[in-house]
Amino acid sequence: MKKTTQFLLMAVVLLFSTVMMAQSTITGTIMDAELNSPLPGANVVEKGTTNGVSSDFDGKFKLETTTPTGQIVISFVGYSSVTLKFTGSTNLGNIKLTPDNSLDEVVIIGSGVIDLAEGRKTPIAVSTIKANQIQEKTGTSDLPEVLKSTPSVQSIQGGGFGEGQMFLRGFDQVNTAFLLNGQPINSPEDGRMFWSNWSGVLDVAQAVQVQRGLGSSKLAISSVGGTVNIVTKTIDRKEGGFLQQMIANDNYTKTTASYSTGLMESGWAFSALLGHWQGEGYVEDTDGQGQTYFISLGYKANDNNIFNFMITGAPQWHATSGFYNLETLLDNGRKFNGFTNNNGSYSGVNSPNLLQSGRYPAGRNIYHKPVANLSWDLTINDNSSLSTVLYASAGRGAFASTQRTGSAGSRVATYARGSNNNHNWYGLVTNYNNDLNENLSLNVGADVRLYNGIHFRSVNEFLSVNSVNASSNYNGGAYQLTEVFGGINPWNVFFNTNDDHAQRFGYDYEENINYMGVFGQLEYAKDSFSAFFQGSASTQSHIRTEFLSVASEGQSEESDKVNNPGFNVKAGASYNLNASNVVFANVGYYSRQPFHSDLFVDDRNSNQLNPFVEGNQKITGLEAGYKFLGDVVSANLNVYHTTWDNKIDYSSRDTDSNGQADEFTQTSPLKQVHMGVELEVFTRFAEGLNINGFVSVGDWKYDGNITTRTTDDTGAVISQGATSYIDGVKIGQAAQFTAGITADYEILPRLKVGANWNQYDNLYGNSDFSGAEFATEDNRGAIKLPSYDTVDAGVSYKMLLGKNDDKSLQMRVNINNVFDEVYIENSRDNIHVDSGDVAWKGVNVDNGVRFGYGRTWNFSMRYNF
Template identity: 65%
Template sequence: MKKITQFFLVAVVMLFATASMAQSTIKGTIIDAEIKAPLPGANIIVKGTTNGVSSDFDGNFIIESDKTSGQIVISYVGYETVTLTFSGTTDLGKINLSTDNTLEEIVITGSGVIDLAEDRKTPIAVSTIKANEIREKAGNWDLPEILKSTPSVQNIKGGGFGDGQMFLRGFDQTNTAFMLNGQPINSPEDGRMFWSNWSGVLDVANAVQVQRGLGSSKLAISSVGGTVNIVTKTVDRKQGGFVQQMIGNDNYIKSTAYYSTGLMENGWAFSGMLGHWQGDGYVDYTDGQGQTYFLSFGYKPNENHLLNFLITGAPQWHAAAGSGSIQEFLDNGRRYNSWNFANVDSPNLLHGGRYPGGRNVYHKPVANLSWDFNINENSSLSTILYGSVGRGTFAQARTSGSNVTYARGSNNNHNWYGLVTNYENQISEHFNFNLGADIRLYNGIHFRSVNEFITVDAVNAFSNYNGGAYQLTNAFGGINPWNVTFNTNDDHGERFGYDYEEDINYYGVFGQLEYENNNFTAFFQGSVSSQSHVRTEYLNAQNEGVSEESEKVNNPGFNVKAGGAYTISELHKVFVNLGYYSRQPFHSDLFISDRNGNELIEPAVENQKITGIEAGYQLGGTAVSANLNVYYTIWDNRTLLDTNGEDQGDPAFRLFQTQGVKQIHSGVELEIFTRPSDNLKLNGFLSIGDWKFDGVGIQRTFDEAGNITDPETEVNLDGVEVGGAAQFTAGLFADYMFLPRFSVDGTWNIYNNLYSQGQTTVESPPIKLPNYNTMDIGLSYKMLLGENRQNSLQFRVNINNLFDEVYLESVSGNTPLSSNPTENWKGVNTSNTGRFGYGRTWNASLRYSF
């Protein structure tokens, strides 16, 4: 009996001791705040201990603690960290984790200038790609590739690194506005985008937002197709960083390191990124290499002020790919590059002793200083001052017989400065008012010089400005972009071919009034602007040694936009927007050519007239959400330019200018986002467009001296299809997490109704290209590390065009089918100039985040 009593006594003591050791049981369910679905694999740790568990596939967790009260820390890489208090046995219920890359969670400097859709309550047709998706899928691609699964977006990869193009609703990227942290980055001369200049931006991007059509921008920008806002890191909330190593097809390698102090107690923050990449290129003989850098200094002295200075650049060189007929590619393969020369003696040879036909060498850094000032609880002022001193050249091989003699540099330099400022005031409970200014000052410097001597020591030239014949004996730049930056050619006597400058100044003011009352919102935007152009000629000046300025051209412009939205219920919203732009012509539309002085095109090119109407429906839900948009855009009085003939003063040179051209683009876009199960995402999109020219244009033909050589002719374009981008696109995206932090995803894209580009008419219409589809897949695994498992090691693999689809990406020409079947390929005459899309490519990366 005594032993039994002792046994029970010991058992009771052990029971109470165990109870004292496990005094609390905490449970709950982790939910993704954005999609309202369980979040498996989240980490739950009792603060101050190493006691932790992970949430299961349903997001549930149970954790025991020997403390009667305390705190638990809930974290998941890519999401904000949440700290919650417990006391005894606690059921925390549903715990929402928000991604730390949502537009609401990131710190955006210049927030009043960066026109994001979330900042306006009246919806637009918009798609947002956030940091998680960007860093997983960017790989070794430029931005257009990341956006290809966005409705009405077409990506053209081009031949070499950074040579891609993007179409939005059928408009090329010269007519889509690209904004970096609120500042325009399209070329002021012709609207073009050079993705090689921005190759490091995706490494530090917090979000990229594609606003199709009218968009939410208050600036008077070139947004016929839409606006793409790139928002980079500036001031981070938290300390941390990453190092990443990537490899890819064709000997591609990229190393990147980033670190941020976060916003420190003294109000300062610093972020920096450095990277280096190099590779052979998918197309033969298109080697390239470069660096990327990003530096950001932020200061927040108090709650009312936030300042940030940012500078970023991507010095690089890459060889270009020559064009060819479709037949040449069929004979030589998709990697074929006609533009390279063998058997030359140069230290800068490519594979097997070959010199590239052309090589881009550029360094065009951009810097901005932003200031956000919260004046009071109802008003704020946001200002960005930016500038860029860019230097670059296209080094083209010049030959004599079979030898390359020298590389001729076509230099495109710029000095570019601007200011954007916006004042916002919450006038009353229902009205919000914005007023701002947009100033852009641009100086473009264009000339030819010797980039590199190869088998000769001098080049003969002729110039009126320099008094006749002379010799070029100095080379500038080579293939080092830093040499192009700091060893510039400022001597007019060492220039030839052409030598001129352009000054383009732009001044605009804009305003917006927004109304909100219960379920109804409305807005009105307007802007007016003035743009001036002056061209200064040096090489072809009429008087020796005297530069000549052109007549100053002034063009006023304006735009107005208005819209409204009605919230039917919590899940249903409808909206309609409309706008009209009177857009100034590009600088390149005003002058005859770059070789004949300051001759203005007469009659003068008038403003383009753009009318846009769009409507939409939004379905919000936890398991299924959707966006449906319809649009109708009229682009009237546009100018088409094309040239014929060779440079170097060939008398066969002709400039064809067609004025009064009208395009009508209409279509419907659908996006669907679903969550069929806790570990499966399934999204899709569909875009159906109808893009055609309308009516007739007036064509004039000029010779190199600016004289009209042929009578005006009417060009019938009525009903002609607009080429360049597929008018039907669709896609399906799936992401399946089959283990915590271990997922596989795939994207299937379809392209149809794609037409050729070039001079087309009713009598000579564009060619319809064969439809095609591509499949991309990816695999991700994320390992959590560190004492509190706050660090991670992520492995990612991307395979693009998994099934190695052979397809024509673009065609320039409209030669119809041949009667000889051997001269056709999939319904296209193989004598047309074209380019095939890339075959199967891949990249793999290892990223350590801390």
């Protein structure tokens, strides 16, 4: 009996131990959240143990756990880890990992106004570049260069730091809307973007989203070509930071430091980034230097209220280059800078602000335009929320053009003339979102912008004289300029502004542009179908105040107030044929107010309204798309047709290569038609290998002829009423055929190599409409420039220095234009080749052109902690 009792007791103990030690079987499939494709080789570990497995080629895994309940941690190099609970044997289904530095690592402030495509179920033509890609590929470039592997995007590097330009579906960046955390940053005066003023934005960007065509933005913005939304860091969920040092060709160096406290238990969070850069520039005598600062202070009062204050700026100066005759560049090389060379020896210059070459530049850009915003995200209840962003910017800066005397080869620089473009800009964007039911959502909001632009000329620096005689426009008398404002230091330009009208000359005026709009969106989504309708209405007022060309000194003259209403409507629908196939179509119409620069005959010298302006611009957009989401291959196919009517074109030309525009041309209303097709393909054929590609084919032409009016920089008319025969002429500056392939391969853990190839064809000369090439009906149209292709490559390695990937040392080398391709990136002119003319690759050497950069490189080392 005793033995029987012992046996039964032992059996109970063994049975209990077996139950306590029972294993659970956890299965699932690990997916890339962006590409919706499997992630082979991902690590799956039972938390608190060394028990783990890796996912197979199809992303699948099977883990036998040591306990019946617990947690598993799923991680993959370059992706944010995921922790999941389990109870007993479980199939977790598809588990999606998001790339490192994704939006999930940040509490998005003002999310209701940022208008990312993911916030709407009905698709659009969109490409998103995340922070890790930006970090790897930026180097010394501006944002347009980072986006050049996006369909229908063309990047032009420009002659100096921050002078890059971007074209989207053939539209320049004046007519592409750029948003910073949902707030417009194109100039309200003329829509222009100056990347030199935003040179630090990529240091703080969490993601950049390119929405081609109609896009998802609800604001009434200048999005003819599309919308580029830059989302910056705000409140990081986790504590950390980095120190980075970069060096590059032409003595470029950049030092950056960043730290974030993460969201603390108190609800507060703080992030800051500081940086300094300097270099001599790829083109000779285009030296530059600047700083970047970013400060974000957030407070999460509770689950329903999040506040954030952010301020960022990029004070900088850089010397400039420009267009030169092709013959001159072929004789002197791609790095030739005629701005400086045309000014001879600069004898007699007494300045501490010489370039590394010992010369003083003919033109220098000096600006500081910080922007600050205060955001409030309010969760009202489970179905509704309110996001509000109040922002302000006080920009100060000038283009300092060197004035000189004497003959070529022995010119003396006398002073640096500053063409000042300052502003005070305030705005508010607020958006209320309500999920009316499980299928229907409503967004309504308001958009207010108050803008004061201040424009004049003054002296930035005396070089070989102590004063300058100026003539007065108001009474024909002469007066002396004896004071210097700002110099070349952007901080001095910002804090030492010229408020004395008696020390201004050339032109002196202000404008006040006030904009008020409302917008709304209704979206329906059920099962496989979704549809939306968007609309906005706005009013915009303009007042111009003249201080120089007035009846008597000390007075000012105000223009009549111009009021322009505008609106836009957009609608679309999509249908999921199945889990892998989606089709959609969108349509939109914009009645867009003319820019301030369009409204006046000469906005620098006159309050007279431009008779060419005939109401609002009219933009009609049609687009359709197909998305395929496969396990190994995914693809997007888009077609579009955009008509832009009643547009006023305003162009400037530097005729003597001194870095300052001295001819200005306005046109009667013109019409452009842009149509095309875009294909993107994403693949993941093997572990660690990504191969993506795109092809864009466009057909962009002018429709109808126009008349022009050209003035010099004093407002005097050079020509008026001339007809430019541009009907059917190809629209220039951007290639109408682009293609590219990007490949990245992780050959060893955390060691990655990559390259991208880009092809450009059907690129035409710029039509500025004032040239003789379009003076007759039998003109030969725009010249066609040679096609070209470039290859960029990079290698990166991430060395782990701590547990759980919390500390690392990351190194990156980039080589751009690996094969040193010589190519014309755009042409200012349209001079055709006639008998006896000299040509290079079919282009007349008398054309003013700009070459793309040759081979360049950069190396960075980044310590993450």
